[in-house]
Amino acid sequence: MYDLVVVGAGPYGLSVAAHAAAQGLDLRVFGRSMESWHAMPSGMFLKSEPWASHLSDPEGRFGLDAYAAARGVRAEHGVPLPVELFAAYGDWFARQAVPPVDGRLVDAVAPAAGGFELRTEDGETLRARTVALAVGVLPFLEVPGPLRGFPRRFVTHSSHHGGLDGLAGRDVTVVGAGQAALETAALLTERGAAAVRIVARAGRLDWNTLPPALDRGLLPSLRAPHTGLGCGWRNRLYADTPGIFRRLPASARERIFERALGPAGAWWLRERFAAVGDVRLGQRITSADVTGDERLRLGVAGPDGATVLETDHVIAATGFVPDLDRAGVLSPALRGALRRVGAGGSPEVGRLFESSWPGLFLSGLLTxxxxxxxxxxxxxxxxxxxxxVKGVRQRLRAGAGRGLPGRPRTGGRAAVPA
Structure with a gap:
């Protein structure tokens, strides 16, 4: 029985694995390394600054800056980096800091005596005393209700596209007003789509500004300090004090989660996006059906009333929702036993990232x-x-004496304060 199994091999899973390996835990890591990043269309860039995009190892030896320097690439403040480089960095990090990653996916995590039983996609089963769920964002993708259920030849999510060349010469509607929507629309335009439009509920497009220099004097730095989430004291609180955020009332946390760091385009994209001529703001899709000539007919409601438009394909760049019910890798019994926070269906995550089921740890969007x-x-x-990993070690030491993994502290799905 392993001490820890990490389910997922993206930035969070690899970072957790690096810390666990350094602590000498008996460890397995499952997943396709940096899968969602490798799946992004070529030509995309990181929105975050390079210095805010490191994976984590205990000694800080394997940061993005170290990888870029070894390859003669600029990883500087204010210089956007290609997503392909970041994905390759994650693979390099895994080789340097993590035991060999098993590329199989885990299909199921279920309670078992003394911990958990896991089943891989090819049917192998194994046991672990603790599990760290680091499945990234792909299980939680959000598609507007009227667009759900269509085959991928008609409707896709922005995360489905490893390339956009198959849409050249076609009429494409992109839904959303965030970076994924705006960059996808720009890339489609540059790669020869016949027509590209944006449809967004937002009444305006927001754009991040060019980040100020890191060294800009005391007074400007005090007014709007740099953080890994952007400049400003509010962002400083989000970036530096997640533990304090966890102590807020559940209603306050839910409100902040919904509103903070809302959809916005990167400063370096704005000029390229100007080539997208059809931008329809303050509008939402109310219906969709397939026409006789195999196109989509969309009902759209906006400030000037209802309209209809036809398009060959819709890309929903509408983000991700951390709804626990979408974490299908967890057995129904396990999902049903976890306590939840607020109305959004998210799991309660306690101190040191342990869920309400002892031994099950969560990371990333779910938290x-x-x-x-x-x-x-x-x-x-x-x-x-x-x-x-500190929480995992504490749970392993506790063993059967205090909340044996595989036995919930309390059942139920009621929303509770953190």
């Missing part, structure tokens, strides 16, 4: 309603990894 907006970004992996 954002508990620990704050930084958990929606790579930046949050640094805060998470060491603390989560």
């Amino acid at each position: 954002a309603p508990s620990y704050g907006p930084s958990m929606r970004f790579v930046f949050g992996a640094e805060y998470t990894a060491g603390r989560l």
